[in-house]
Amino acid sequence: MYDYDLLVLGSGPSGQKAAIAAAKLGKRVGIVDRRDMIGGVCINTGTVPSKTLREAVLHLTGLTQRDLYGSSYRVKEEITVSDLAARTEHVISRQTDVIRNQLARNRVAMITGTGRFADAHAVWVDGGSGRESHLRGRRRDRLPGAGVHLDGAGPAGRAARLR
């Protein structure tokens, strides 16, 4: 008895796309990631935080508005690390919600923890509570009709390709 047709390790951009593509083909799909890493490097430590920090600095220093209001214009006199962290955390939390909703809308099950392959068709997921769940997938193969190998979706969004 299999739990999923496709089980994706990693909810970064590549894992999300693989999971949703398979769900749209009518497959039973699960996606595994750590609680604080939903959305992958992109949302939590890379793309989104770096761009949010840059935008926050541009906004708070008033740099982009100085043509209009004069060279001394600033939104905030003293910019602290907590100002920048607060904005970054706010954006990360909003983006994480968007991803959770998108996965839920497509009926992709979100499984919290770190996965490791037990064999070609099974994965242990360590949710951090000291107990591991054992999930079984149907088979490793190409998705019929999809014409793509989901394993090739990205460096970290590795998928146990199952039919």
Ligand SMILES: Cc1cc2nc3c(=O)[nH]c(=O)nc-3n(C[C@H](O)[C@H](O)[C@H](O)COP(=O)(O)OP(=O)(O)OC[C@H]3O[C@@H](n4cnc5c(N)ncnc54)[C@H](O)[C@@H]3O)c2cc1C
């Ligand atoms: C500072 C920085 C800035 C960046 N800026 C940009 C940018 O402006 N534009 C751009 O296009 N790209 C940018 N990138 C690159 C972009 O973040 C990556 O290309 C993208 O996140 C890769 O997506 P991915 O799904 O392959 O992997 P990742 O986003 O790395 O996601 C992998 C996920 O897999 C999970 N995972 C790994 N092993 C397991 C396991 N055993 N079990 C469960 N989960 C697991 C991890 O927790 C993680 O959530 C930036 C990267 C960094 C570091």
